[in-house]
Structures are given as C-alpha cells and as structure tokens.
Amino acid sequence: MGILDTSPRVRAAALVAPPFLYALALLAFPLIAIIVISFWTQSGLALNRVFTLENYREIFSSPIYVWGNANRWGVLPLSLFVSATVTLVTVVLAYPIAYFVSFVVAPERKALWLFLITIPFWTSYLIRVFLWKVILGFNGVVNTGLQSLGVIEEPLSVLLYNLNSVIITLSHAYAVFAILPIYVALEKIDRSLLEASQDLGESRFSTFLRVTLPLSVPGIVGAVLIVFIPTIGDYVTPELMLGSGGRLMSNVIQTQFLQLNNWPLGAALSIITMLAVGIVSLVFILLNRRWLRGRA
Amino acid sequence: MTYSPSAAPLIQLRDVHKHYGDYHALRGIDLEIKKGEFFSLLGPSGCGKTTLLRTIAGFEAPSSGSLTIDGRDMAGVAANHRPTNMVFQSYAIFPHLSVAENVGFGLRRDPRSKAEKARAVAESLEMVGLGGYGARAAHALSGGQRQRVALARALILKPKVLLLDEPLSALDKKMRETMQVELIKLQRNVGITFILVTHDQEEALIMSDRIAVMFEGNIAQMADPETMYRRPNSRRVAEFIGKMNLLPATAAMERNRIVVDVAGLGRGAIEPDQAPSGVQPGATTVGIRPETLSILFPGETTDRRLAAGTVDEVVYFGDMTYYDVRIPGVEQPLTISMKNLIGRPVLDVGAVTQVVWDERSLVVLSR
Known part of the structure; x- marks a missing residue:
C-alpha cells in the first residue's frame, strides 16, 4: 500500500515530516542544547553536568556583561544600543527609497527598481564589510579624498574601528530588508485615499502625515523587527569593524565558546541575549497592536 | 435652495x-x-x-x-x-x-x-x-x-x-x-x-x-x-438611453408640415420638435419607443393607426411583457412593451397581431 492510499492525516504528516525533522535537528535541538549547557559548568576540558545557576550569577554580578561601570557600558546594553541605532538609521533611510519606488516610479518600472535595489546582495556579505573598511580606513577612500581636497590634513580616525563604522556597515547591509516591507505597505495604500485627503483640504505634506504615514506603520514595524533582530546577533561586522578595541555581544559569545573554551558561560550569554531581543520585540509588537487596534 | x-x-x-x-x-x-x-x-x-x-x-x-x-x-x-x-x-x-x-x-x-x-x-x-x-x-x-x-x-x-x-x-x-x-x-x-x-x-x-x-x-x-x-438628438443618444426602435423612413415637406413615410408603418405628419436635429427631405431614420407602441389584443378596438405583424420573441418581466413583432417590409422586429393588465393574455411566439402606433411618438433622427 503506497502512501497515497492512506488517510489525509497520515499523508499530511508524511509530507511535513522532512522539513519538520530538518527544523527539529537544526533549530530545536541546538536551542535545547544551549539551554541545557547554560546550566552546566566547565571544568577543564570537560563539562560538569551538575545543574547550577552559576553562569547567570556570573553574568549579572560582573560589570562586563549587563551593568557596565562608570567608564563603559555593559556589552548587552551597548549591543542593544547599536542595534537600535542601526535600525533607526536603516528605517529612516529606507523609507524615502521605498516611498520613491512606490509613488514616483512608473508602475512598469517598479520591478526593475526593486531588482536594482537588490544588486548589493550579489556581493558576499563579508566582502561588503571589507569594502566598507577600504572606504572608511586610515588610508581609505574617504580620508584620502578629503585630504586631497584639502578639507582635512590628518586622516580622520573616527571613521573606522569604532561603533560608527559598525552602524554604517550594518545600516547599508540591512537596507533592503527595511525597504521591501515598507514598500509593500506603501503599495497596499489605496491611492484614492490620498486624493480624498486632498479633496478634504489637506496639502500633499499633511496628507502624508495624516494618511500615508499611519497606513505604512505595519511596514515600518516589519522593517524594524527584520533589522533589529538579526543585527544584534551579527558577528562579522563588529569583529572586523571594531578591531581590538571593542566587543559586542556576539563577539563575547564567540570568545567564550571558541577561545576561552567556556561553553556554559557562552550558552548563558546567548540565552540572555535572546531573552533581551525577545522582550524588546514583544514590546514593539504589543505597541503596534495597540496602535493598529481596530485600524488597518 | x-x-x-x-x-x-x-x-x-x-x-x-x-x-x-x-x-x-x-x-x-x-x-x-x-x-x-x-x-x-x-x-x-x-x-x-x-x-x-x-x-x-x-x-x-x-x-x-x-x-x-x-x-x-x-x-x-x-x-x-x-x-x-x-x-x-x-x-x-x-x-x-x-x-x-x-x-x-x-x-x-x-x-x-x-x-x-x-x-x-x-x-x-x-x-x-x-x-x-x-x-x-x-x-x-x-x-x-x-x-x-x-x-x-x-x-x-x-x-x-x-x-x-x-x-x-x-x-x-x-x-x-x-x-x-x-x-x-x-x-x-x-x-x-x-x-x-x-x-x-x-x-x-x-x-x-x-x-x-x-x-x-x-x-x-x-x-x-x-x-x-x-x-434625443441622435441615433446614438437614442439607443444609449432606454430602448429605441429605429426604422428607415422618407421625409418630405407638404404644405409647411413635415411628413414622414415610415417603413412598415405608414405616413404621418409630425411637429417640428419631433425632429430635434433638424430634417432634410429624403431618406432618414425615425425612432419610436417600445412603450409608445402597443399590441391590439383580441377583442380590443382602436381608432389609432395599425400595422399587421407576427410575434417573434416574448420576454416576460412580471409587470411587463416585451414583444418583438416582425412587420412585413421592416428588417428589424419592433420591440413593444406592454403592461400586464387584468385580462390581458401573454401572446405566444408566432401569434399574428396588430401593432397600434401614433405619429406623435415618432422622433426623426437625422444623425
């Protein structure tokens, strides 16, 4: 008896099984493993499998991770701050682009424009980060350009190996992820609503504030979540753009796992980071729900 | 106001x-x-x-x-x-x-x-x-x-x-x-x-x-x-607004009156306002609305003008019945709407009947 002869329920289960097992093996198991390991401790090269909250105590009592001190922020708040800034910069820059493609570009050209916007993605992420190093570096495009124009005499050191360079690089890298959801939200706005607003006495600008912007909020929320969540876990950009100077959460976790060989502490840091991202996202979603209640 | x-x-x-x-x-x-x-x-x-x-x-x-x-x-x-x-x-x-x-x-x-x-x-x-x-x-x-x-x-x-x-x-x-x-x-x-x-x-x-x-x-x-x-001042307006029967006709001036000879119906004198777009002697088109025509049911009499024809199509609307009646000498059947009053039968396709018409309801459509 072949699978097609069985009941719909069995057939559905059989069809779902491969991706389900895949998700189980590559998502659920690693996650459970991380949770379990975060309650163990490292003893030399082996793991001590006695349940303990020691790692969490370490995280919340050390000034490094959460609390910081008078001179420097904790790594977690700093990472959240960087992600929030990247999100803000990305969404603020992406909105006009999405608006332009949706409202200004002729309908038959829109597909072409979206295609052009994705062109940076044809280059590997790693290479794009390196290209930003070339642009922002000590002898980079920006510094040599400004020097040859006589604007500056000494190369600017604020460009590279600090948080600015991380924010610039990440904002560029995630631009498309912000443009697309905002574009989709703008496309969904019935154009006669804009005419109705003008007909009722509003100028184009006040129409934007009273109609277009509120109706594009779902797209903005989507863009914020899509940029915020992955950037806080982004490892490559801070690793390359911060140099030896600073560390963000992802780098600290990587160090614990691969250099200091302290898996349990790394696992606990991962859990704390995930919880922080989860809470921020949840707050955002709830605010959005409240805003959209009975609307859109 | x-x-x-x-x-x-x-x-x-x-x-x-x-x-x-x-x-x-x-x-x-x-x-x-x-x-x-x-x-x-x-x-x-x-x-x-x-x-x-x-x-x-x-x-x-x-x-x-x-x-x-x-x-x-x-x-x-x-x-x-x-x-x-x-x-x-x-x-x-x-x-x-x-x-x-x-x-x-x-x-x-x-x-x-x-x-x-x-x-x-x-x-x-x-x-x-x-x-x-x-x-x-x-x-x-x-x-x-x-x-x-x-x-x-x-x-x-x-x-x-x-x-x-x-x-x-x-x-x-x-x-x-x-x-x-x-x-x-x-x-x-x-x-x-x-x-x-x-x-x-x-x-x-x-x-x-x-x-x-x-x-x-x-x-x-x-x-x-x-x-x-x-x-209506043209055939196009006439056909866009409601249903209008269009019939070929010949117009002539006789003693300061406009007389039209309508194919299948006969001759009739009309008033100037019945030709809103003007009229020239010679071949033209006249329009006549379905409700201004009627069917002479068995037992009814009239002193108005009559034309003989056969029922080609019957469309029953409840309150009204629309008949398409074919008149000898006219290519398009005439559409006639009749109120379904008490005692009035609904005719069958093929029935031989008389169409009652009136020159006052003609409109000359020279465009």
Whole structure:
C-alpha cells in the first residue's frame, strides 16, 4: 500500500515530516542544547553536568556583561544600543527609497527598481564589510579624498574601528530588508485615499502625515523587527569593524565558546541575549497592536 | 435652495480639452451648471465623464480651456483649495480612522471648538442615517454604510459643489434604488449643487435635473431627463438611453408640415420638435419607443393607426411583457412593451397581431 492510499492525516504528516525533522535537528535541538549547557559548568576540558545557576550569577554580578561601570557600558546594553541605532538609521533611510519606488516610479518600472535595489546582495556579505573598511580606513577612500581636497590634513580616525563604522556597515547591509516591507505597505495604500485627503483640504505634506504615514506603520514595524533582530546577533561586522578595541555581544559569545573554551558561560550569554531581543520585540509588537487596534 | 432653470451658473467650462499623450480624453467641453442643480454626466466607460469630474475636482488639469467655479478661475488652484468635495467610486474611507474621525477629517483647520466639531460630526452622521455609528471602526462597515460615511464626510464641509463618481455602482440593486431616492432628498434638503457621474441611464433619468450624455470626449446632448428620453438628438443618444426602435423612413415637406413615410408603418405628419436635429427631405431614420407602441389584443378596438405583424420573441418581466413583432417590409422586429393588465393574455411566439402606433411618438433622427 503506497502512501497515497492512506488517510489525509497520515499523508499530511508524511509530507511535513522532512522539513519538520530538518527544523527539529537544526533549530530545536541546538536551542535545547544551549539551554541545557547554560546550566552546566566547565571544568577543564570537560563539562560538569551538575545543574547550577552559576553562569547567570556570573553574568549579572560582573560589570562586563549587563551593568557596565562608570567608564563603559555593559556589552548587552551597548549591543542593544547599536542595534537600535542601526535600525533607526536603516528605517529612516529606507523609507524615502521605498516611498520613491512606490509613488514616483512608473508602475512598469517598479520591478526593475526593486531588482536594482537588490544588486548589493550579489556581493558576499563579508566582502561588503571589507569594502566598507577600504572606504572608511586610515588610508581609505574617504580620508584620502578629503585630504586631497584639502578639507582635512590628518586622516580622520573616527571613521573606522569604532561603533560608527559598525552602524554604517550594518545600516547599508540591512537596507533592503527595511525597504521591501515598507514598500509593500506603501503599495497596499489605496491611492484614492490620498486624493480624498486632498479633496478634504489637506496639502500633499499633511496628507502624508495624516494618511500615508499611519497606513505604512505595519511596514515600518516589519522593517524594524527584520533589522533589529538579526543585527544584534551579527558577528562579522563588529569583529572586523571594531578591531581590538571593542566587543559586542556576539563577539563575547564567540570568545567564550571558541577561545576561552567556556561553553556554559557562552550558552548563558546567548540565552540572555535572546531573552533581551525577545522582550524588546514583544514590546514593539504589543505597541503596534495597540496602535493598529481596530485600524488597518 | 432648489434648482430653478433661470438660476445663475455656478460652474462654467469653456472649450476644455484634456490630452493624455496621444489620447484626447476631453474634446472641447462647454458646460454651465447652475446653483442647486442635480447634474449628471452620463456615458459609456471611456467617454471622458470621470476625467471631466476629476478636472472640476482639481485632480486633473485641463490641457486647454477654462474652468470657473462661482466666478473664480480655477486654473492653478489645487484640489484642497477648491470649493468642491467628492464622493469617490471606492468611497475612499480611511481604514485607520473611526467613522467619526473619517467624517471630521476635513475639519482640522476649522476654528470651532472640539465639542462643536463633535456635534457637527454627529449631525452629519444623523443626516445620512448613521446616527450613533461614530465610534465604529471604518473597516467594519458595509458598502452602503461606507457610502453614507463618504457623503457625510464631504457634506460636513458645506461645499459649493458635491462631485459623485459612480457612487452607487458598487451597491446591489435594492440598496442602489434606496440610495437613489435618499440622494435626491438629501440634495433637495442641503441645496448643494450635485454633479453625478454614471453609466446607468436609468439612474441619470431618475435623479437629475439635467443630463449631459458624453461620447468620446464630447457632449452629445444636454437636456432635462424628459427631453433627453423623448427627443434625443441622435441615433446614438437614442439607443444609449432606454430602448429605441429605429426604422428607415422618407421625409418630405407638404404644405409647411413635415411628413414622414415610415417603413412598415405608414405616413404621418409630425411637429417640428419631433425632429430635434433638424430634417432634410429624403431618406432618414425615425425612432419610436417600445412603450409608445402597443399590441391590439383580441377583442380590443382602436381608432389609432395599425400595422399587421407576427410575434417573434416574448420576454416576460412580471409587470411587463416585451414583444418583438416582425412587420412585413421592416428588417428589424419592433420591440413593444406592454403592461400586464387584468385580462390581458401573454401572446405566444408566432401569434399574428396588430401593432397600434401614433405619429406623435415618432422622433426623426437625422444623425
């Protein structure tokens, strides 16, 4: 008896099984493993499998991770701050682009424009980060350009190996992820609503504030979540753009796992980071729900 | 204020043209619409009626020609500065606002206090029969309710002109008929000039003080509903509005009277107003409406003119029956509508019958 002869329920289960097992093996198991390991401790090269909250105590009592001190922020708040800034910069820059493609570009050209916007993605992420190093570096495009124009005499050191360079690089890298959801939200706005607003006495600008912007909020929320969540876990950009100077959460976790060989502490840091991202996202979603209640 | 034919023109269009690239959407529109008038722009899709409405609203700028509203030239005046408000075909209700917020949308710059504005919104909703709906979410409304919100939202601003872009086309038949009557009443109450765009000739006849029929960017005829129906000035207008039988005929002048010899029916003298587009001696076309013809049922007599024919097709509507009757010597069968009065049978296809006609109902259509 072949699978097609069985009941719909069995057939559905059989069809779902491969991706389900895949998700189980590559998502659920690693996650459970991380949770379990975060309650163990490292003893030399082996793991001590006695349940303990020691790692969490370490995280919340050390000034490094959460609390910081008078001179420097904790790594977690700093990472959240960087992600929030990247999100803000990305969404603020992406909105006009999405608006332009949706409202200004002729309908038959829109597909072409979206295609052009994705062109940076044809280059590997790693290479794009390196290209930003070339642009922002000590002898980079920006510094040599400004020097040859006589604007500056000494190369600017604020460009590279600090948080600015991380924010610039990440904002560029995630631009498309912000443009697309905002574009989709703008496309969904019935154009006669804009005419109705003008007909009722509003100028184009006040129409934007009273109609277009509120109706594009779902797209903005989507863009914020899509940029915020992955950037806080982004490892490559801070690793390359911060140099030896600073560390963000992802780098600290990587160090614990691969250099200091302290898996349990790394696992606990991962859990704390995930919880922080989860809470921020949840707050955002709830605010959005409240805003959209009975609307859109 | 209600419409009177002598009222001063509120809207004047002079030789208005509109080009979209190669497409000539409006081809020299001359139009005067009076204060308090219920004016309809009627025509098939693509005739330019919506373009004309949007030109008056300020969403389209004419390529040439002038538009004045209440004596003021509208060239360069944006839609948000015109004394017009529009009810859109899609109603364009803001989905992120409540019913009251929608209706009060245009009151932002109104100097009145918040409480006064809220009262105005409530009154406006009351006027369109949606009293107490203010707090509802706009997206939860039915089609008819959305239309009422759109009306309230436009009328609360007390525009000089209310523009209606096929406002009833999205409603079902029953709802449409109800809204037609309500719109007429509303227009009489508020006294605002209404300009309605529609492709539904019946709707235009029911609601309007005057109708302009448009084809291909031109106004083909402008008249009150009765004239439009009884004295169309061309075959095209005649066939667009209601059903019209068209018959070949020969016209001649005899002792200062116009006499037409209608194929299959016979000769008859007509009055000058029965030839709204003029008449030349020789071959022409006459039109005759289905309800001005009748069938002589068995047992009935008449002193009017008769023509013999056979029933070709019977369409039964309940209150009415439509017969197609073939008359010898005429290619197209004549359509005749008969009220199904007591004792009147419904004839069968093939029945031999007599058609009663009257020269007073003929209209000569030389174009």
